[in-house]
Amino acid sequence: MKLMVKGVYRVALICKKEKLKDIAKKLIKEEVYEPKKVEKEYGGPYVDSSLIKGIGYENHIREALQKIGRKVNIAFKFDEMESIIIEVVEKIERLKKEGWKGKIDDVEMAKIWASLEYIEYLKLVKKVMDKDEKLDSFVLLEGWSDARGIEVLRGMLGKDIQVFEHIEDSRAPTKVENGNYWSVFDPLIELYPPFKYGTINISPIIGLSFLFIFGMMFANIVDGTIVFLITSVLFTRKKDKMYALGALMGLSSVAFGLVFEGCTLCGIQPFYPVFEEPIKFLVLVMGFAFIHQIIGNILGIANNLAIGERKDAAFRAMSVLIYVIAVGYVLGSEALMVGSGILALLLLLYSGLEKATEMPHILSHFISYARIFAIGISHYTIVSVVGGLLQTFLGNGVVFIGSLLFAHFIVIFIEGIIAFVHTLRLCILEFGTKAVVSGDASFTPIRFNKKHIEW
Amino acid sequence: MIESELLRILAAVLSIGIPGVGSAYAMQRIGELSESLLEKEEKGFFTNSLIFSVLAETPAIYGLLVGLIVLVSSGSFAEAQGIVAVLASIAVAIPGAAAAYAIGLVSQAALVAVKENRRLFGKSLIFAALPEAIAIYGLIVALLFLNGVGIIGTGTTPSIVNVEKVALATLVTALSGLVAIFIGRVAVSGIKSLAKDEGTFGQSLIIAVLPESIALYILITVLLILTNSGFI
Numbered sequence: 001m002k003l004m005v006k007g008v009y010r011v012a013l014i015c016k017k018e019k020l021k022d023i024a025k026k027l028i029k030e031e032v033y034e035p036k037k038v039e040k041e042y043g044g045p046y047v048d049s050s051l052i053k054g055i056g057y058e059n060h061i062r063e064a065l066q067k068i069g070r071k072v073n074i075a076f077k078f079d080e081m082e083s084i085i086i087e088v089v090e091k092i093e094r095l096k097k098e099g100w101k102g103k104i105d106d107v108e109m110a111k112i113w114a115s116l117e118y119i120e121y122l123k124l125v126k127k128v129m130d131k132d133e134k135l136d137s138f139v140l141l142e143g144w145s146d147a148r149g150i151e152v153l154r155g156m157l158g159k160d161i162q163v164f165e166h167i168e169d170s171r172a173p174t175k176v177e178n179g180n181y182w183s184v185f186d187p188l189i190e191l192y193p194p195f196k197y198g199t200i201n202i203s204p205i206i207g208l209s210f211l212f213i214f215g216m217m218f219a220n221i222v223d224g225t226i227v228f229l230i231t232s233v234l235f236t237r238k239k240d241k242m243y244a245l246g247a248l249m250g251l252s253s254v255a256f257g258l259v260f261e262g263c264t265l266c267g268i269q270p271f272y273p274v275f276e277e278p279i280k281f282l283v284l285v286m287g288f289a290f291i292h293q294i295i296g297n298i299l300g301i302a303n304n305l306a307i308g309e310r311k312d313a314a315f316r317a318m319s320v321l322i323y324v325i326a327v328g329y330v331l332g333s334e335a336l337m338v339g340s341g342i343l344a345l346l347l348l349l350y351s352g353l354e355k356a357t358e359m360p361h362i363l364s365h366f367i368s369y370a371r372i373f374a375i376g377i378s379h380y381t382i383v384s385v386v387g388g389l390l391q392t393f394l395g396n397g398v399v400f401i402g403s404l405l406f407a408h409f410i411v412i413f414i415e416g417i418i419a420f421v422h423t424l425r426l427c428i429l430e431f432g433t434k435a436v437v438s439g440d441a442s443f444t445p446i447r448f449n450k451k452h453i454e455w
Numbered sequence: 456m457i458e459s460e461l462l463r464i465l466a467a468v469l470s471i472g473i474p475g476v477g478s479a480y481a482m483q484r485i486g487e488l489s490e491s492l493l494e495k496e497e498k499g500f501f502t503n504s505l506i507f508s509v510l511a512e513t514p515a516i517y518g519l520l521v522g523l524i525v526l527v528s529s530g531s532f533a534e535a536q537g538i539v540a541v542l543a544s545i546a547v548a549i550p551g552a553a554a555a556y557a558i559g560l561v562s563q564a565a566l567v568a569v570k571e572n573r574r575l576f577g578k579s580l581i582f583a584a585l586p587e588a589i590a591i592y593g594l595i596v597a598l599l600f601l602n603g604v605g606i607i608g609t610g611t612t613p614s615i616v617n618v619e620k621v622a623l624a625t626l627v628t629a630l631s632g633l634v635a636i637f638i639g640r641v642a643v644s645g646i647k648s649l650a651k652d653e654g655t656f657g658q659s660l661i662i663a664v665l666p667e668s669i670a671l672y673i674l675i676t677v678l679l680i681l682t683n684s685g686f687i
Contacts, residue, residue: 191577193657278602279687364671374594378520385523417506418513421584422591428581429664438657 178203184244185210192428193438199303202435209292210427215252216285217375217419219260220383222404223412224253249420261380275380282373289369293362294323296434303437315351316434318344319362365430371422379415386411462537467522470544470597474518474590477552481511481559488563492570503569503576507562510583514551514558514590521547521597528606535616536604542618542625543600550593553632557586557639564643568650578649578656582642588667589635592674596628599678603686617684624680627673634670641666 176189178201185207195201218224228250235243257263260281262270274281297316304313321344328336348356386407393400489504525540532540565579602608604616645659681687 191581191656193654276608278598278608360668360672363675364668367671367675368588368667370595370674371588371591374517374591374598377598378517378594381520381524382516385527388527414509414512414516417509418516418587421510421580422587424577425581425584429660433661 176201176203182207184241184248187242187245188424188427191424192432192436196303196307196437196439198307199437200299200306202299202303205295205299205435206427206431209431210423211248211252212288213372213426214249214419214423215256216288216372217423218249218253218379218416219256219376220379221254221257221261221263222408223379223383223416224250224255224257226250226405226408226412227253227416275377278373278377281376282370285369285373285376286366288372289366290323290326292369292431293366293434294320296431299435300437303435307437309437311351311355312437314347315355315358318347318351319434321347322359322362361433365433368430369426371426375415375419375422379411379419382411382415383408459532459534459537462534462541463525463532466525466537466540466544469541469548470518470525471515471522472518473548474514474551474555477555478512478515481555481562482508484559485511485562485566488566492566499573500570504566506580507566507583510580510587511555511558511562513587514555517590517594518544518547518551521594521601524601524607532606535618536606538618539600539604539616539621540606542621543597546600546625546628547590547593547597549629550632550635551590554586554588554590554593554635557589557635557642558583560636560639561586561642561646564646568646571650572653575646575649575653578653579646581660582646582649582663585642585663585667586635586639589631589638589670592631592670593628595674596624596677599681599686600624603681603684620680620684621686624677627680628677631670631673634666634673637666638663 176186176195178186178189182204185203188207188210189203192206228247231243231246231250234240235247258268259271260274262268262273272284274284297320300316301313301320304310304316321340324340325337325344328334328340390400390403390407393403485504485508489501489508493501493504521544525544561583565575565583568579569576598607600621603621642663645663648655648659678687
């Protein structure tokens with residue numbers, strides 16, 4: 001596992017269409033590109049406008065066109081595109097002079113103008129291509145790459161290929177590099193806003209939190225086993241990390257199922273039977289919330305300090321002290337409450353009084369964990385009802401097993417999605433806003449482009 | 456005794472019926488839009504639509520859950536238990552129906568965004584799930600009501616139940632349903648922003664969650680009322 005790596009190069013690769021397959025094979029071998037997408041997207045020259053500075057220019061142009069009542073096809077032809085942009089800009093300017101009060105502001109105008117930069121970029125690509133008369137067709141491959149990736153590409157590309165290198169951008173993207181084991185959490189981490197350069201990679205803690213919370217919400221041996229088996233088979237066949245994560249979620253569900261419900265068939269008594277006494281479960285969940293939020297804030301403090309954001313670190317430290325005050329209240333220790341209170345106030349003053357507006361979130365994020373209790377109870381009750389209904393088939397083995405599987409598949413599909421989404425929410429919002437310091441642009445790995453432009 | 460049994464059935468009807476209608480309406484809206492956007496080659500989009508529909512169904516499941524608990528609980532109800540069961544069903548029903556409506560609203564925006572850009576599915580799903588929080592808070596309150604009068608859990612039935620306080624807690628919980636619609640509206644804007652620039656996800660999410668704070672304060676108020684009434 002490594003800390004954050006900054007991508008510094010933008011690569012545009014041009015080659016003969018016929019050579020694409022060979023290059024694709026090499027890229028796959030080097031794991032620069034995902035195999036499935038190469039096969040799916042292969043077929044002609046492609047350009048993905050959204051990769052250029054991260055803005056979907058075509059969308060802006062399309063919106064502008066709609067506002068002035070001009071209809072266009074979904075795919076622009078390159079030659080048309082430049083004239084369309086100019087036409088749009090000129091028409092809007094003319095309408096404005098005539099007193100038109102349409103909804104196109106200066107920002108949108110700037111975006112439309114910026115589209116011309118995109119056209120210039122494409123022209124540059126075409127100019128390079130035109131140098132070689134034999135190069136009558138080409139494929140554009142672009143994206144960010146780190147220095148290592150550039151070396152890999154250089155080592156395997158032939159003479160017909162050009163590589164553009166753009167030295168470090170002021171907002172060059174960041175990427176998280178996880179080792180073999182922790183990369184199972186990559187599908188989760190990709191949902192987070194990009195981590196700031198120089199901060200600590202907390203993917204393992206996020207991943208483990210995710211499994212823990214999901215397990216509590218979806219605790220059941222049968223459901224967990226089914227999820228584990230299905231996702232394991234799918235992972236073996238498709239090698240998609242999402243399925244590996246699914247298998248771990250299944251295991252977590254089984255583990256918490258054993259702890260909370262036990263296993264009647266195996267003769268295992270529940271270690272902590274929370275569902276019989278819902279309040280006990282609520283207390284457990286809120287205890288977890290307490291610890292989880294403190295861990296999140298401590299990680300956030302470390303991240304803030306790592307990049308020199310002392311005021312933000314002070315605010316997070318103050319959040320921790322709020323929890324210490326709560327401990328003081330429970331223990332009846334006035335000294336702890338007063339001491340922490342004074343320190344918290346000083347930290348708040350240091351971090352800036354405007355931060356006080358964020359204080360209610362300390363409480364609201366803590367209470368928000370109560371959803372684990374509600375979804376956990378809901379899942380348990382539904383499974384119990386299903387179990388009760390299936391008792392009538394107990395005498396007939398085949399029918400019983402068939403009905404059991406069918407019923408659990410439905411429960412997994414509905415309750416599993418609910419538990420999954422709310423676990424994501426807790427990890428991204430309630431925990432993520434404490435532990436993660438985000439803000440940089442996201443890393444777009446080198447890839448074949450999606451949109452087809454005819455020259 | 457008959458009255459209590461009627462209250463039990465009334466509780467089940469309210470908790471199953473009201474959020475059920477809300478969910479059905481949301482699913483209808485999502486379904487209509489999905490069908491208009493579906494294309495034969497796009498199998499993934501069909502699955503996405505299905506997942507958004509399931510999300511809209513969730514408040515109905517929470518209502519069903521409370522209804523089932525009330526219906527299958529053993530023994531006959533005391534009058535206070537019956538009244539609290541009806542109040543619990545209102546607490547889960549009104550916020551549930553509002554949440555379902557809001558989920559429908561957000562899911563429609565999400566479907567359009569996902570149709571344009573498949574990579575937005577995961578992030579859109581989180582936005583679509585935001586209003587559901589209100590249904591969950593309703594469910595938490597309902598479960599605490601039922602636990603408080605011994606309909607669930609192993610706790611004993613309190614000899615005196617302060618029905619007036621429970622009714623006030625129900626009223627404030629039902630009101631929190633409105634928050635779901637407000638969250639839904641902000642979440643729709645969040646998805647629009649996401650569709651324009653994926654990088655705005657973090658900020659849009661935080662803005663969309665802000666109205667939920669009010670629902671959480673309501674939940675805290677209800678918890679305090681219940682603590683004060685000896686329910687917790």
